[in-house]
Amino acid sequence: MKGVGRAVSGVLLAAGWVAMLPAGGAELDEVRRRGELVWAADQEGGGPHVYPDPADPRTLAGFEVEFAALLANELGVRPRFQQGQWDRLPLLLGQSVDCVINGIELTPERRRDYHCSRPYFGYALQLIGRRDAPPAAAADVAGTGPSGAWRIGVLSGSAAESEMRGLVARGAAQAEVVGYDGTLDSLEQVRTGVLDAALMDDCIFTFYADRFASLRAVDRPFAGGLYTVLSARDTPLLAAAIDEAIGRLIADGRLKSLYDRWDLAGRQQMLLLRDATEIPAARQRSLLELVSQTLPLLLASAGMTVLLSCAAFPLAIVVGLAVAIGRMYGPAWLRPLLTGYVEVLRGTPLMLQLYAIFFLLPKIGLALPALVAAIAGLALNYSAYESEIYRAGLKAVPPGQFEAALALGLSKWQALRYVLVPQAVRVVMPPVTSDFIALFKDTSVCSAITVIELTKRYSVLALTTGRIVELAVVTALLYLAMSWPLALLSRWFERRLERPAGGRP
Amino acid sequence: MIGIESLSKLRSGVAVLDRVSLAGPAAAVTALVGPSGSGKTTLLRCLNGLETFEAGAITIAGHRLTPGPHAAEVLVQLRRDVGMVFQQFNLFPHLSVLDNVALAPRLVGRLAGAEARRRAGALLERVGLSSFTAARPGTLSGGQQQRVAIARALAMQPRVMLFDEPTSALDPGMTREVLDVIVGLARAGQTMVVVTHDHAFAKQAANWVVELAEGRVARQGTAAEVL
Numbered sequence: 001m002k003g004v005g006r007a008v009s010g011v012l013l014a015a016g017w018v019a020m021l022p023a024g025g026a027e028l029d030e031v032r033r034r035g036e037l038v039w040a041a042d043q044e045g046g047g048p049h050v051y052p053d054p055a056d057p058r059t060l061a062g063f064e065v066e067f068a069a070l071l072a073n074e075l076g077v078r079p080r081f082q083q084g085q086w087d088r089l090p091l092l093l094g095q096s097v098d099c100v101i102n103g104i105e106l107t108p109e110r111r112r113d114y115h116c117s118r119p120y121f122g123y124a125l126q127l128i129g130r131r132d133a134p135p136a137a138a139a140d141v142a143g144t145g146p147s148g149a150w151r152i153g154v155l156s157g158s159a160a161e162s163e164m165r166g167l168v169a170r171g172a173a174q175a176e177v178v179g180y181d182g183t184l185d186s187l188e189q190v191r192t193g194v195l196d197a198a199l200m201d202d203c204i205f206t207f208y209a210d211r212f213a214s215l216r217a218v219d220r221p222f223a224g225g226l227y228t229v230l231s232a233r234d235t236p237l238l239a240a241a242i243d244e245a246i247g248r249l250i251a252d253g254r255l256k257s258l259y260d261r262w263d264l265a266g267r268q269q270m271l272l273l274r275d276a277t278e279i280p281a282a283r284q285r286s287l288l289e290l291v292s293q294t295l296p297l298l299l300a301s302a303g304m305t306v307l308l309s310c311a312a313f314p315l316a317i318v319v320g321l322a323v324a325i326g327r328m329y330g331p332a333w334l335r336p337l338l339t340g341y342v343e344v345l346r347g348t349p350l351m352l353q354l355y356a357i358f359f360l361l362p363k364i365g366l367a368l369p370a371l372v373a374a375i376a377g378l379a380l381n382y383s384a385y386e387s388e389i390y391r392a393g394l395k396a397v398p399p400g401q402f403e404a405a406l407a408l409g410l411s412k413w414q415a416l417r418y419v420l421v422p423q424a425v426r427v428v429m430p431p432v433t434s435d436f437i438a439l440f441k442d443t444s445v446c447s448a449i450t451v452i453e454l455t456k457r458y459s460v461l462a463l464t465t466g467r468i469v470e471l472a473v474v475t476a477l478l479y480l481a482m483s484w485p486l487a488l489l490s491r492w493f494e495r496r497l498e499r500p501a502g503g504r505p
Numbered sequence: 506m507i508g509i510e511s512l513s514k515l516r517s518g519v520a521v522l523d524r525v526s527l528a529g530p531a532a533a534v535t536a537l538v539g540p541s542g543s544g545k546t547t548l549l550r551c552l553n554g555l556e557t558f559e560a561g562a563i564t565i566a567g568h569r570l571t572p573g574p575h576a577a578e579v580l581v582q583l584r585r586d587v588g589m590v591f592q593q594f595n596l597f598p599h600l601s602v603l604d605n606v607a608l609a610p611r612l613v614g615r616l617a618g619a620e621a622r623r624r625a626g627a628l629l630e631r632v633g634l635s636s637f638t639a640a641r642p643g644t645l646s647g648g649q650q651q652r653v654a655i656a657r658a659l660a661m662q663p664r665v666m667l668f669d670e671p672t673s674a675l676d677p678g679m680t681r682e683v684l685d686v687i688v689g690l691a692r693a694g695q696t697m698v699v700v701t702h703d704h705a706f707a708k709q710a711a712n713w714v715v716e717l718a719e720g721r722v723a724r725q726g727t728a729a730e731v732l
């Protein structure tokens with residue numbers, strides 16, 4: 001119970017905390033007094049926006065790093081960088097961050113929830129494929145791919161994702177859209193053949209094209225939009241100052257020369273920004289509308305959470321039991337190998353193991369679908385923990401039981417199967433059940449390899465709708481509804497164990 | 506049916522059995538007596554292969570055991586013919602009384618489930634426990650548990666039965682019911698080796714008595730001679 005309890009109260013706490021904050025960074029006068037403009041971005045997002053300088057990874061490079069410096073300079077202060085996960089950057093505005101500058105696309109929802117500055121950059125969406133493979137043209141995704149629907153990777157929460165999902169919804173594309181936490185992840189997966197294509201801002205592929213020599217731009221870019229600087233709703237003076245500053249940077253040509261230096265077609269950018277039209281703010285939805293629109297998605301993702309747990313855990317138990325028996329009763333050469341297996345899996349983060357299965361195995365020609373990789377990763381990781389529990393359980397069976405079984409003529413394996421394991425199982429039921437709850441909670445890590453379960457769905461919905469608190473409550477209730485029966489089961493096992501079922505000689 | 510020739514066993518360099526030989530009537534009830542730590546349990550466990558030994562040889566129920574580790578197939582064969590009853594009963598707490606007795610016939614004797622249970626029921630009746638077949642062992646008294654353990658060992662119809670102080674974990678009031686069962690078996694011609702401190706029982710049932718002291722045979726002979 002502890003695991004999910006903690007996760008759920010974490011979500012509630014975080015939600016309550018965000019709600020209580022004076023949703024905003026510092027107003028202009030405080031920024032000036034402090035002498036620093038704190039801007040947030042995700043350096044993992046990569047170039048050409050913000051990335052660790054290859055010449056000196058302690059410092060950052062990128063056209064937005066230079067843009068932030070120009071902006072801060074216009075406000076008469078120094079820039080200070082704050083790292084954050086890309087799709088959660090806007091949440092930092094509620095904390096110590098004054099603005100977000102990181103390829104944030106101007107959308108009606110963002111216009112409603114934040115101050116969006118006048119645009120400072122225009123992007124288009126580019127489809128990327130392998131040189132030797134379809135699709136040959138962007139229009140091809142309207143038909144079927146080489147093996148059914150196209151598999152197309154996008155950055156989670158990006159305009160590319162909503163564009164692609166929009167195309168699918170309208171029937172203009174037959175594709176499975178796969179969301180990644182990093183832009184380069186999807187390029188990597190196109191290279192290894194896990195994906196057919198990726199959709200991303202054109203400037204990103206232009207920047208990384210040399211590193212992915214086997215990939216090519218499919219057709220001309222299509223769709224597109226504008227980047228904006230986000231600031232909190234309650235700092236209007238800061239927002240106005242940012243707008244004025246961008247205006248000056250455009251007018252006196254400093255922004256153009258910055259883009260020219262970065263090979264970003266300065267003149268075209270200026271023409272685009274000059275004629276950029278206002279995007280209207282989206283309408284605020286009522287609670288009923290919000291719940292009725294998001295609940296089906298949340299329920300489907302809760303189903304994914306259940307599927308992951310219920311598929312992975314039985315596997316973990318079977319493998320864990322085999323490992324425990326192998327370590328205690330197996331041949332001498334096997335024991336150190338199994339000890340190594342347990343220690344490696346317990347000693348490295350689950351996230352890393354999932355990454356290895358999903359991103360490294362395709363390099364040796366073993367590309368697993370994300371769902372299979374997720375189940376395998378969870379099962380392997382938990383098998384290490386289960387094997388330790390079983391080992392303790394088997395050790396708790398008095399040695400006289402094994403000898404009595406042998407003395408009756410049972411083989412070692414029969415003694416295990418009919419005498420030791422059944423007694424150990426009874427002892428391990430409570431810890432195993434509570435591990436099931438922990439696994440249930442750990443399924444959220446699978447979002448790193450594109451599997452969308454409940455936590456991921458919550459964070460995507462919370463960000464696109466801006467209704468962080470309400471959705472957190474709904475999500476927490478869903479988690480409770482799923483974990484409560486398990487908690488009851490765990491307690492039932494514990495009570496049964498406390499009851500003297502006796503006879504232990 | 507049992508022969509022990511100059512058996513020696515070391516434990517961390519110390520001889521816990523030192524050139525033990527048995528000279529006694531072939532089909533009989535043998536009692537092992539001697540002070541605590543003299544090696545009685547160790548000798549008994551050598552007889553069904555739960556312990557290995559360093560020198561000498563054992564012949565028992567047609568099987569021959571030699572020094573060093575025993576092959577798994579040898580042990581399985583041996584244990585079909587040699588049953589053992591432990592001081593602490595060692596019943597399986599997760600199985601009913603009936604299933605405790607039926608387990609070996611089913612798994613080792615390869616009897617069908619119904620046939621194994623029928624045989625188990627008959628044995629439980631023989632030790633006077635036919636009304637406890639469905640109970641868990643933990644709900645029985647010590648004396649009843651030890652009688653189940655005897656029935657369990659008998660279920661494979663062993664040619665030799667080994668008992669290691671079968672009554673010393675029991676309250677005095679319960680020893681009689683267990684000893685009666687063992688005496689009954691002896692009368693019916695069951696070959697057995699019984700480790701015991703109970704001289705009265707040894708005199709009543711045993712036709713050969715071996716007294717161990719510090720791992721060696723101190724004396725052996727008929728009960729009248731030794732005790």
Ligand SMILES: Nc1ncnc2c1ncn2[C@@H]1O[C@H](COP(=O)(O)OP(=O)(O)OP(=O)(O)O)[C@@H](O)[C@H]1O
Pocket residue numbers: 516521539540541542543544545546547548
């Ligand atoms: N598992 C063991 N590990 C190490 N030494 C042991 C073990 N079991 C018995 N011994 C030692 O071997 C010797 C013989 O022990 P054994 O149990 O055979 O004696 P015993 O005659 O059965 O004694 P008791 O009447 O107390 O049961 C003793 O010195 C004992 O300490």
Ligand SMILES: [Mg+2]
Pocket residue numbers: 545546547
């Ligand atoms: Mg003893």
